[in-house]
Amino acid sequence: MKIAKVYINQTNFSMDRPFDYLIDREMESLIAVGQRVMVPFGYGNKPLDGVVVDIIDFNAGESNGYKLKKVLGVVENYPVMSCEQLKACEWLQSNYHAFFMDNVNAYFPGTLNIKTKKDSDLKTRFYLDFKIKETIQYSLACEYRDLSLDQVLELTPKNAIKQAEILKYLYTGPKTREELKEVIINPNQAIKSLLTKGILLEAANKESYVHPKKLIKKPDLTPDQKNILSEFSNSVDRVSLLHGVTGSGKTEIYLNMMEEALEQGGTCLYLVPEISLTPQTINRITERFDQKAAVIHSRISDKDKVRQYLEIDKKEIKIIIGARSAVFSPFRDLGLIIIDEEHENTYKSQNRPRYDTIPLACKLAEFFNAKVVLGSATPSMVSYYKASIGAYRLLELPNRINCMEMPRTEIVDMREEIKDGNRSFLSKALYSRIKDRLDKGEQTILFLNKRGYYSFVFCRSCGYVIKCKKCDVAMTYHGKTNKMICHYCNHTRSVEDTCPECKSNKIKYSGSGTERVQALLEKYFPAARVLRMDTDTMKKKDSVQKTLELFADKKADILLGTQMVTKGFDFENVTLVGVLLADLTLNFPDYRSSERTFQLLTQVAGRAGRGTKRGEVVIQTYDPGNYVINHAKCHDYKGFYDKEISFRKTHEYPPFSRLFYVGFAGDDMKSVKKDCESYHRQIKVELEKRNQNILIKDVYPPSPSGIIRINNRYRYYILIKTSRIKEFNDIIRAVNFSDETKKIKSTMIVDVNPNAVF
Numbered sequence: 001m002k003i004a005k006v007y008i009n010q011t012n013f014s015m016d017r018p019f020d021y022l023i024d025r026e027m028e029s030l031i032a033v034g035q036r037v038m039v040p041f042g043y044g045n046k047p048l049d050g051v052v053v054d055i056i057d058f059n060a061g062e063s064n065g066y067k068l069k070k071v072l073g074v075v076e077n078y079p080v081m082s083c084e085q086l087k088a089c090e091w092l093q094s095n096y097h098a099f100f101m102d103n104v105n106a107y108f109p110g111t112l113n114i115k116t117k118k119d120s121d122l123k124t125r126f127y128l129d130f131k132i133k134e135t136i137q138y139s140l141a142c143e144y145r146d147l148s149l150d151q152v153l154e155l156t157p158k159n160a161i162k163q164a165e166i167l168k169y170l171y172t173g174p175k176t177r178e179e180l181k182e183v184i185i186n187p188n189q190a191i192k193s194l195l196t197k198g199i200l201l202e203a204a205n206k207e208s209y210v211h212p213k214k215l216i217k218k219p220d221l222t223p224d225q226k227n228i229l230s231e232f233s234n235s236v237d238r239v240s241l242l243h244g245v246t247g248s249g250k251t252e253i254y255l256n257m258m259e260e261a262l263e264q265g266g267t268c269l270y271l272v273p274e275i276s277l278t279p280q281t282i283n284r285i286t287e288r289f290d291q292k293a294a295v296i297h298s299r300i301s302d303k304d305k306v307r308q309y310l311e312i313d314k315k316e317i318k319i320i321i322g323a324r325s326a327v328f329s330p331f332r333d334l335g336l337i338i339i340d341e342e343h344e345n346t347y348k349s350q351n352r353p354r355y356d357t358i359p360l361a362c363k364l365a366e367f368f369n370a371k372v373v374l375g376s377a378t379p380s381m382v383s384y385y386k387a388s389i390g391a392y393r394l395l396e397l398p399n400r401i402n403c404m405e406m407p408r409t410e411i412v413d414m415r416e417e418i419k420d421g422n423r424s425f426l427s428k429a430l431y432s433r434i435k436d437r438l439d440k441g442e443q444t445i446l447f448l449n450k451r452g453y454y455s456f457v458f459c460r461s462c463g464y465v466i467k468c469k470k471c472d473v474a475m476t477y478h479g480k481t482n483k484m485i486c487h488y489c490n491h492t493r494s495v496e497d498t499c500p501e502c503k504s505n506k507i508k509y510s511g512s513g514t515e516r517v518q519a520l521l522e523k524y525f526p527a528a529r530v531l532r533m534d535t536d537t538m539k540k541k542d543s544v545q546k547t548l549e550l551f552a553d554k555k556a557d558i559l560l561g562t563q564m565v566t567k568g569f570d571f572e573n574v575t576l577v578g579v580l581l582a583d584l585t586l587n588f589p590d591y592r593s594s595e596r597t598f599q600l601l602t603q604v605a606g607r608a609g610r611g612t613k614r615g616e617v618v619i620q621t622y623d624p625g626n627y628v629i630n631h632a633k634c635h636d637y638k639g640f641y642d643k644e645i646s647f648r649k650t651h652e653y654p655p656f657s658r659l660f661y662v663g664f665a666g667d668d669m670k671s672v673k674k675d676c677e678s679y680h681r682q683i684k685v686e687l688e689k690r691n692q693n694i695l696i697k698d699v700y701p702p703s704p705s706g707i708i709r710i711n712n713r714y715r716y717y718i719l720i721k722t723s724r725i726k727e728f729n730d731i732i733r734a735v736n737f738s739d740e741t742k743k744i745k746s747t748m749i750v751d752v753n754p755n756a757v758f
């Protein structure tokens with residue numbers, strides 16, 4: 001007899017381990033690792049579904065006399081998880097304390113989700129669905145797409161009128177059979193003969209697949225790019241870090257690496273920080289390769305997600321572009337993973353499962369014997385450190401394409417401006433530079449990391465700041481709605497003329513956000529066309545794309561926005577970048593605020609002067625001596641890195657340690673605090689059990705969060721900062737399974753190296 005080790009489809013700490021079930025002899029041939037089965041659970045033997053992760057021999061002597069329950073049956077008659085996928089789930093469970101079943105479910109898009117579809121045969125059902133609903137689409141074959149219409153019409157004999165009609169119609173873009181039928185009567189015969197002649201392509205209509213209208217020829221590589229590529233091809237290192245200054249031609253290198261991997265038959269995964277902010281990059285990839293590419297993002301329909309899933313599964317798509325969740329694609333022959341702008345914090349998941357994409361990608365590459373390329377102009381401290389100790393191969397591009405100079409940067413001390421009587425958000429220097437660009441017809445990008453009109457409202461009489469009634473944060477005034485909004489829970493309240501505390505009417509609005517800056521810019525420069533890009537203006541589906549297109553087409557002079565404008569855009573006419581207040585990110589209470597600020601400043605500065613004209617950057621700050629700002633000014637990554645890494649080393653922050661964050665939240669402050677303290681005590685107990693008492697110094701005492709209440713939920717946390725990763729992984733797991741933890745009523749999360757700790 002055999003025993004199946006089964007993870008039951010439940011996500012809580014006590015169920016987060018495999019349970020043993022006997023496999024009846026007659027079922028043995030039906031059950032394999034990776035398959036879903038139904039098993040009885042608990043006193044009532046309720047049938048639940050789960051995934052088999054291992055099958056071992058049953059040894060009657062070892063069973064200790066207790067009677068094992070039996071597997072009831074299979075859900076599908078084939079495994080739904082591959083060995084690599086199961087291994088990845090286990091790895092995430094032990095390294096990120098992510099529930100095994102959360103990891104499994106991350107592999108299944110939308111309606112395929114195991115959580116939602118319990119007793120149906122997933123793949124068979126969706127193959128059927130897929131067949132019925134699929135529409136056929138026709139387009140001109142690639143080689144004819146560059147021709148003029150009269151040349152296209154010459155492809156068929158003059159008397160073939162229907163064929164000519166079809167060609168005319170398809171010249172405007174791909175059409176479905178139904179669309180053709182609306183315009184041309186009985187087109188089937190004509191379609192058929194165009195297909196046989198190879199003039200038409202027939203494909204299933206998949207809106208989420210990008211099939212380019214025109215293929216772009218690749219440019220000749222520069223000597224620097226060639227060197228990097230040959231170093232990469234000849235190296236056997238699993239992971240490479242491509243550190244190239246902004247505008248050094250990294251994307252071109254990725255494309256060449258992909259070409260090579262595709263030639264060798266490998267699937268390529270190209271990860272970007274956020275799909276909607278990277279339309280230029282996505283176009284560059286899809287325009288280069290004459291094959292289907294799946295673009296995976298949260299806005300495509302469930303149906304399309306399932307289609308993509310099945311096609312990747314069947315190895316019909318070899319190029320996958322996506323944000324972090326695309327790392328959970330069901331590839332079978334992975335060859336290369338590119339992680340573009342690898343320093344971006346969107347690569348760390350903030351929801352369950354709380355994984356970090358980079359280590360997970362490296363792990364997958366190990367399973368598939370594939371390569372990983374991390375690329376950035378401002379690599380994360382962790383990645384650059386790993387490259388410096390030889391764990392990654394370091395590839396460096398220190399110069400911009402065609403010897404374009406880096407932009408000239410000026411730091412403006414805003415205290416001096418105030419002394420000189422200038423209380424505006426624009427320094428004299430930045431004002432005159434903007435004016436100059438407007439006169440010359442060149443474009444400007446302005447960055448301010450604060451949205452809204454006024455960032456807080458207070459009483460000048462008693463000092464009361466108007467706070468959200470559900471959160472301990474100041475509310476932001478938004479002019480468009482004439483309301484105050486909480487940026488944490490979206491609670492709104494109307495504006496008041498008198499102070500809620502002392503009833504005085506000395507209400508003062510303060511702190512400018514992007515909304516106000518836009519209004520002021522329009523006042524200072526009435527002729528300027530200003531585009532604003534922040535979460536308030538970018539709510540609609542295509543608004544980012546549209547804004548970027550307008551700006552690229554020079555239909556606007558100034559692009560103003562929050563972090564969104566710092567991303568990897570490539571606009572040749574932008575010659576000025578202004579940072580309105582560098583201090584905002586610098587003063588954020590987190591050990592990574594210097595790293596973040598350096599990255600933001602360098603990245604946004606890198607948008608200037610990418611065409612033929614040299615760029616200029618103006619950084620406004622109240623702290624002009626700050627080393628972060630000064631290294632950014634000199635484009636001195638290495639100088640910043642050296643300083644920052646020694647700070648990390650002295651204070652034992654990552655990469656010299658790992659942070660385990662255990663957070664508790666609930667409606668009642670006292671019980672949240674109590675739960676947090678109980679967890680802390682159990683860590684101590686576990687340390688004692690293992691005679692590791694000395695490690696208690698790595699465990700910080702229970703502490704209220706920086707903002708203790710958000711959306712009426714109180715928050716406490718425990719932070720563990722340690723280099724003893726293995727020990728604490730085990731300890732946290734043991735504590736999570738303990739009886740005391742079962743009594744915890746607060747919502748509890750474990751987050752490894754979270755994006756922010758406070």
Ligand SMILES: Nc1ncnc2c1ncn2[C@@H]1O[C@H](COP(=O)(O)OP(=O)(O)OP(=O)(O)O)[C@@H](O)[C@H]1O
Nearest residue numbers: 219220221222246247248249250251252377401568
């Ligand atoms: N070999 C080449 N020949 C001509 N132009 C090139 C070449 N390689 C890249 N370019 C062009 O140079 C510009 C900058 O390249 P690219 O966008 O790849 O840089 P990057 O390093 O990815 O920039 P960033 O990190 O700032 O986003 C682009 O307009 C690109 O088309």
Ligand SMILES: [Zn+2]
Nearest residue numbers: 459462499502
């Ligand atoms: Zn007051």
Ligand SMILES: [Zn+2]
Nearest residue numbers: 468471486489
């Ligand atoms: Zn709130």
